[in-house]
Amino acid sequence: MSPTGYYDKFNNSGDKIIVSARGANAGYVNRISTPYWAGNSCYSIGIKNSLILNWLYVYYFLKGNEKKLIGSQQKGSIPSVSKKQIENTLIPIPPLDVQAEIVRILDTFTELTAELTAELTARKKQYEYYREELLSFEEGEVEHLPMGEIGIFQRGKRFVKNDMISEGFPCIHYGEMYTYYNIWATESKSFLSADLVEIKKLRIAEKNDVVIVAAGETIEDIGMGTAWLGDEGVVFHDACFTFRSKLNSKYVAYFTRTKQFHDQIKKHISSGKISAIHANGLSKVVIPIPSIEEQERIVGILDKFDMLVNSISEGLPKEIELRQKQYEYYRDRLLSFPSLSEL
Incomplete structure (x- = not known):
């Protein structure tokens, strides 16, 4: 609050x-x-x-x-x-000294979680700064080309949430791009029946394609990309595009999170209840193209930052989650007292 x-x-x-x-x-x-x-x-x-x-x-x-x-x-x-x-x-009302000790212990856990959260906020800002710096090049330093000249955009085909099942053919719904996916993925959250994929002739992203979300409630929502690195293809929604090129797919995905990328796509987004961008607008975005070796170096650095600030299996988010669970465990134990009828 x-x-x-x-x-x-x-x-x-x-x-x-x-x-x-x-x-x-x-x-x-x-x-x-x-x-x-x-x-x-x-x-x-x-x-x-x-x-x-x-x-x-x-x-x-x-x-x-x-x-x-x-x-x-x-x-x-x-x-x-x-x-x-x-x-x-x-x-329950234990003696004041017991109350004070309980407060002291729980304050310690609360302060630790607050410190970790503050560190996470600082690291996110640091991550955003280095992402912008590493993906910015002076004119003449590297080649800059429109994405439409170096790759192909393809729009997905429509399926609805009710089509999604717990297992089957991997799929990405555009809404999941905001709530589930990050820079890269090897597995999908949702699935479709293979029969539906065949009947509707749904489109499939292959390994190293970048899935880019093309619709959202606000202009800021649009354009984020996820590099698909799964060995199996994944169906993608009609509110998404895939981008296929010879660039490092994670390099492209990181680029779609930069200010320079979003500054370029803003003028091509149609606003309304649902804002959207089309392939023509995305194709005009100019992207810096360093050597493949430099792309890999940049990705390696940003991967470390991303793991630190976004990973739920390691990094600061995992540490905060563990400390919160520890705090809740001790809070519940410390504040549980037998009733008079149990004494």
Whole structure:
């Protein structure tokens, strides 16, 4: 929960717990240490007696019950969590020194995750900087040519989400280009029946083709490419193009994520409810063409950055995921106390 804005007055002192009252995130729990102005879309929870309860202990307890609160949303045109639902939440009250120790331990985990997240943000900026630098060349330093002169664009054919199954012939739906695929892929997330591929004469990307998404809700969404490196071909959606050339396919995929690429395609994108670009527009994009050896060197450097900032099996995202799971495990263990009937 982030501030929706800033105001020169406040109606709550700091050291409070905030619970979202309405909307899709009703039940979301956060904390704030400084004075703030609270609107009617959230509940502010303070502690009546600090000799009995540590407010941060209460925060961590409610944070641990966040999923339960969100799951108990009152449904309607706007989901909500009532004040009574929060007031009826039972909380175990161990001695203050125990509460303080629990807070200390959980604060340590929270700070570690925050540090890793900050490092990830910094590394992403560093990655973006080097990607732009490595893929930028002065005129005359290397050849620059329109992509349409050095490769072939082919548009996919239409299939719908309901056609997709859990196994069969690999396929890429254009929506998955935003949510699942990155620089390169060897396996698909989704599949189609081989019969459907044959009946509809769907188009197939081969190894080393670059699949480029050509439609999206915003101009910024369009143009990202994924190098297909699978030994088996993959069907691609009609809101995508493949680009086939003699260039290193990962070099091309990295290029489609640069500012210079997106600055060039903007003028060729038709805007509307769904923005789109056609092969003619993509063909006019000028790409720098260093030697194959230089392309491979650039890809090698960028692969290391990409692994560090995007890999869910290694790198910082994996480290953050592990620390978050560790925090949640200890939070649940530390905040679990036997009821009086169990003693």
